[in-house]
Amino acid sequence: MKENRYFQMVYLLLEKGTMTAPQLAAYFEVSVRTIYRDIDILSAAGIPIYASQGRGGGISIQDNYVLKKSMLSQEEQKHILMALQSMQVIEGESAKSLLLKLSSVFQREHVDWLEIDFSSWTKSGAVKVLFQTLQNAILKSRRVKFLYCNGRGEVNERTIEPLKLVFKSYDWYVYGFCTLRNDFRFFKLTRIRRLTLCDEVYDRPIPDQLFKESENFAMAMTPVTLVFDPCMAFRVYDKFDDEVTKMPDGRLLVETYMPDNNLLYSYILSCGDSVEVIKPQSVREKIAERARNIVEKYKT
Template identity: 55%
Template sequence: MAENRLFQMVYLLLEKGSITAPQLANYFEVSVRTIYRDIDILSAAGIPVYTTPGKGGGISLQENFVLNKSLISEAEQEQILMALQGIRIVDVENTNGLLAKLSSVFQKKNVNWIEVDFSDWVKKEANESVFNTLKSAIFQNKKISFLYFSGKGESINRLVEPLKLVFKSKDWFLYGYCCLREKNRLFKLTRIKELELTSENFTRFVPPQIFEGVEKISEKTIPVTLAFDKEMSFRVYDEFSDGVTCNDDDSFLVKTHLPHNEGLFSYLFSFGDKVEVISPQSIRDELQIRLKKIQDKYIT
């Protein structure tokens, strides 16, 4: 208990700057004599704690003590605090407390200069239940079972060894070993339903970077040329960084590579009548077939 009190005392001094012995005694529910004994122990351990007598005085630490002793550079401290700002969306309660503590340790006052929110405008609240269950399963090395809705329109029960939570291309994914497919797979969190934590343990290697090296996950793409009306300028600049040509009438010609899967057509339809596929011809033909099916649904 004494060791824990000493640590908390150092943290309080870092946070408050200066605090009186009676205030510390009241906080820890010990005598003032015990507090002064603790101060002697801290001083003997090389921690520069000192007292200032008189009105307005108190117990303090030498200014910038932790920062000067820290092995973490100024840039690294800022990176840590920025990373904590980013993960608050999935663990607000715990992260806020940790952010406050590290801000005091690093002696950073302005830690609210950035706010990161991975959720979209429509679905503001993240699915904390799914996220936290997956996190627990990963930490405990427990297999999970769930009903998964794939991009092919299938709904299949899966038994998975969860390895890592991944944020990629505006969405959260679970990376794990699928016992059904007998290989590592990515599962989009929003498509995971009826999630359950099993009692089965597993042991499996977790790659440090799943999008690099041997474990790299690739997606087949095709070259596509698109013509956009000028009204789509905001999306063109939002979604394409290269291969963009602005025409004299403010329309756009975009040459890019897009995933060759079912999502390609959903993506193209999201532009409505403000885009035309110039090439390849196979995509133009498939779009005509799909448009005909849509049109048939509205013929009465």
Template identity: 45%
Template sequence: MQISRLFEIVYLLLERRSVTARELAERFEVSPRTIYRDVDALAQAGIPVYADRGQGGGIRLMEQFVLNKSLLSVKERRELLASVQGMQAVREEEVQPLLEKLSSLFGAEREDWIEVDFSPWTSSGELGKYFQLLKEAILNRQVVCFSYSAANGSTVERTAEPHRLFFRGYDWYLLAWCRIRSDFRYFKLTRMRGLATLPEHFEKRNIPERESAYEQPDSQIELTVRASPRMAYRVYDEFPPDFWEKEENGSFLIRFAMPQNEWLYSYLLGYGPELEVIAPPQVREELLERAEKILKNYKS
């Protein structure tokens, strides 16, 4: 207990530079005499701490003091602070105190050269609630249940053993052992509904290679499409350079493979009139049928 109290006293002095023995005694629920013994112990350990008695006095550290940091170079300390700063994107209220303590320990100011924000542009707080709930479930090895909307349009009830939260592309995923599939699967957080923890606990499993945990589609289809120059931003966002070639008029000829399911047609229709499917012909025909049905909705 004393070792923990000594460290916390040093943290407080690094942050506040001066604190009275009475304040420390009340904080740690010990007597002022015990606090003065702690100050003596710190001084004997080489920490330049001293006590000014009388009015306006207090326990202080000598100016310019920082804890011994010889194990980390200046570059390593900066990298550590930057890494922790990036963690603010997922849990700012927990990371902020850690950043302040590390900055004090290193005797350095934080350089706000990077800002990471994984939150969506919409104002819904549901994703944040799910993130926190899943974090606790992973740490506590607690089984979760939820309704999940699959890419084929179906909604199924899932019970899973959560192992890791994972950010890829534009979205958060949960890597979990699915008790329906008896295998690891990734679940997109935005497709979950009614997420809840169960009282049951589980033993951690060996996590597989990343790609093997993705749901494998029944079939993939090769597509060739042409996107207008106005869709340049989407082409650059969504396709690697070796997937497309730029034509003389500025259009993009794109070749790629996708699962042949409901999501494929929703994705293609999302381009509106700015995209034409060149091949295969069955996808062209299906898109035409869907476009005609959409048109009927506005003619009725």
């Protein structure tokens, strides 16, 4: 994260005194251009950081400057420590070191408030390895390539410029510029295989709030009415919440909108014979057709 780098840069310069832009770039594994941009941002924030030219020159902070914890409120200090604790789950020792330093500066105990396990109950932690590699690629602005299996079962090689890791509807995705499609795309991490970090770097701004007030990612929706057996209550309330009406016989009536694509049919079929589509008729017919195809496959 950029904020992490800013804190580390101030702490490093206070400790070392003077460092050159190439030294800082090598330390943080970013470009010299990024370092100078960071200096401008820190300077605009009121930190007396400056660059001097010539022999013995470099980037420094005024000798009399002290990083005062009073610059931040108690609530802000707490939020910073909690954010660093969440980073520690992914970044390991690097975030842990900074967390300990700032906990000491603020004289506060950090709260171990978050734990993440990327694996499912039955799978290994392969997604965590993907996540860490993609995070590294984003921070270093480097391309990645991988084999990708799309929703139709087709597998092809992709090279992308990863810009953001996104958690959406129970799954992790990487958002970036795909060189094959010459456009921006989402890629589901569980469908990525043989991920490789490339040497090529890119210079592309990271988008802010991809999903906020955007219709680019909206799916066409269709109204559906479903009736579930009582044994499905735990799944029904998890997914539909206040759209559920309990019927006199104990069954659960749901009137909602769902994506007008394969996601709808996959969900209904995953409920087996514990759900009935009441309407629309077109969805009933497609479910019946798929059920007939399933029966056909199991005929002996």
